[in-house]
Amino acid sequence: MVRCEDTHLLLHRMKRVLIIAGSILALLVVVIVGLRMFRPYGFAGTVIQSPEPSYDFTLESASGPVSLSDFRGKVVVLYFGYTFCPDVCPTTMTDLAKAMRLLGTKANDVQVIMVSVDPERDTPGSMEAYVHAFDPAFIGLAGTPEQIAATAAKYGVFYSKQPGSDATGYLIAHTATVMVIDGEGRLKLLEDFGTSPQDISADLAHVIS
Amino acid sequence: MRKIAAALLLVLAGCSSSGLSVADVWGRPSPSVAANAAFYLTIESHSDTADQLVSADSSACGTTELHEMYDAGDGVMGMRPVQEIDIPAKGSVTLAPGGLHVMCIGRLADFAPGDRVPLTLEFRNAGTIEVDVTIREN
Numbered sequence: 001m002v003r004c005e006d007t008h009l010l011l012h013r014m015k016r017v018l019i020i021a022g023s024i025l026a027l028l029v030v031v032i033v034g035l036r037m038f039r040p041y042g043f044a045g046t047v048i049q050s051p052e053p054s055y056d057f058t059l060e061s062a063s064g065p066v067s068l069s070d071f072r073g074k075v076v077v078l079y080f081g082y083t084f085c086p087d088v089c090p091t092t093m094t095d096l097a098k099a100m101r102l103l104g105t106k107a108n109d110v111q112v113i114m115v116s117v118d119p120e121r122d123t124p125g126s127m128e129a130y131v132h133a134f135d136p137a138f139i140g141l142a143g144t145p146e147q148i149a150a151t152a153a154k155y156g157v158f159y160s161k162q163p164g165s166d167a168t169g170y171l172i173a174h175t176a177t178v179m180v181i182d183g184e185g186r187l188k189l190l191e192d193f194g195t196s197p198q199d200i201s202a203d204l205a206h207v208i209s
Numbered sequence: 210m211r212k213i214a215a216a217l218l219l220v221l222a223g224c225s226s227s228g229l230s231v232a233d234v235w236g237r238p239s240p241s242v243a244a245n246a247a248f249y250l251t252i253e254s255h256s257d258t259a260d261q262l263v264s265a266d267s268s269a270c271g272t273t274e275l276h277e278m279y280d281a282g283d284g285v286m287g288m289r290p291v292q293e294i295d296i297p298a299k300g301s302v303t304l305a306p307g308g309l310h311v312m313c314i315g316r317l318a319d320f321a322p323g324d325r326v327p328l329t330l331e332f333r334n335a336g337t338i339e340v341d342v343t344i345r346e347n
Contacts, residue, residue, distance in 0.1 A: 086245040086313070087278055088286050090237050091306040094346060126242045133240030158285050165290050167272035167314045168245075173287030193286060194307060 041206050044199035045180065045189035053185035055154030059115060059141035062128035066113075066141055068185060075110045075188075075207050076181040080157045080174055082118035083130045088176050088193060089114075093134040096178070098197035099204065100135055109183075109208045112138045117152060117159035117174050119145045155179060155187075182207055227335030228256030229296065234328065234340045236313070237347075239320045246270075246320060247310035248328060248342050252294075253301040261333040262294040262302075267342075269326045271315025278307050293333070320344045 058067040068076060077096060081089035093114065100107040114131050116122035119142065127140025143151070152159060152175075159174040180189035180203065188207055191200055234250040248267075254260060265273045275291045286307075294309060296302050304310050311328065320326065326342040 083240070083243050084245060085288070086243070086247040087276075087288065087306055087310050090239070090243070090247070094237060129242035130240045133238070133242070158283070162287055162289065164288075165272075165274055167274060168290070168312070171288050173281050173285055175284050176286040177284040190284075192284060 043189060043203050043206065044195055045178075045191040045203050047189060048187045050186040050188070054181055054187045055151065056185070057115075057147075057151040057154070059143040059147060059151065060124040061139055061141055062124045066139060068181070071111045072185060073183045075183060075204060076185075077110060077112040077204070078155070078179040078181060079112070079114045080117050080152060080155070080159065081114055081176075082116050082172055082174070083122050083126050084118060084168075085172070090134075092176065092178060092193065093131065093138070095195070095197045095200065097135040097138075099200040100137070102197060102201035103204060106205055106208055107137070110204055114138065114140050115148070115151060116140070116142045117148060117157070118172055119143060119148045180204065180207055227332070227338065228258075229254055229260060229332060229335045229338065231330065231338055231340050234342050235345055236320060236326065236342045238322050238324075238344055239316055241319050244315060246313040246316050247276075247306075248313060248326075249304045249306065249310055250340070250342075251301060251303045252296050252330075254296045254299055256334075257298050258334065259298045260296045260335050262296065262330055263292075263333050264331040265311045266329045266331070267313060267327060269316065269318050269320075270313035271317060273328075274312045274314060275309070276312040277309045296332075322346065 054068065056067055056069045058065050079092060096112050100110065103110065116127050122142045124142045127142045131138035131140035157175040159172055161170045162173050164171040176193035178191040179187060182188040189203055230253045232251050236246055236248045239246045252262065265275065267273050275294055276288055277291050279287050279289060281287050294302060322344055324344040326344065328340050328342050330338045330340065
């Protein structure tokens with residue numbers, strides 16, 4: 001026969017167990033939410049911690065020479081490509097234009113620059129016309145073969161002429177990575193070809209702030 | 210009535226009686242300064258035998274070739290002509306940015322959003338299929 005005291009004791013113990021379990025659960029929720037809130041932003045691109053500013057190139061735009069150091073205080077998105085390129089370059093420029101639209105007014109703190117790795121066929125004028133088709137705020141730069149080689153080498157950009165057909169003439173294999181340079185001119189991020197405009201935009205927003 | 214509806218559907222889907230259907234044919238608006246452009250599309254086989262896309266032609270391009278991008282490692286991308294594109298029996302192949310494309314070399318007209326560019330595809334077994342390339346951003 002169960003006595004009344006026993007039942008009371010059992011109920012009391014159950015209550016304590018419930019309170020402890022509830023407290024642990026509540027604490028866990030607080031810790032998880034807290035960790036999520038204070039977790040550092042995870043960049044889609046590869047983070048580069050450059051101690052030194054990147055190479056300060058000077059190349060030719062349609063309206064005169066342009067140097068990287070002209071954009072101190074702005075985030076620079078640097079891409080190496082060529083106007084003859086029908087696939088990877090237009091895809092990347094379309095994605096960058098979209099990323100800039102997604103940034104809204106923050107886009108004013110970003111300058112997209114495309115540098116030609118085809119000094120024989122591209123000119124400052126053709127580069128400007130090319131990038132402006134994607135976004136009128138973009139800058140297109142060309143240079144002599146020596147200037148382009150020096151700039152590409154400093155940024156670890158590879159480019160090499162490849163045989164094409166009679167119709168295409170030579171083609172160029174080139175590094176398709178997009179580089180993000182912070183306001184102090186330091187290389188900060190590498191975005192692989194195919195990174196979504198949403199990811200690029202979120203990464204840029206975090207480099208700006 | 211059913212037959213007419215089915216036939217209409219086939220026409221709408223860009224389907225031919227050859228056992229191949231071609232869908233989602235598109236290309237990007239091209240900067241007028243850009244000499245070249247790329248066309249993308251999906252080819253689906255309803256046939257028990259494999260087929261090959263051997264060439265393409267468009268009145269909007271000086272020359273039209275089949276090309277593929279390749280990953281040369283370390284973030285380097287290259288492009289090279291391909292002789293043909295295989296469409297497996299009952300399978301499909303998609304020409305898409307960063308992969309295979311029809312390369313429009315020596316573009317003869319500006320491509321603006323909403324434009325439709327004629328494209329003739331030549332298959333080894335199925336013969337020719339005429340499609341329209343829709344110009345759009347993505």
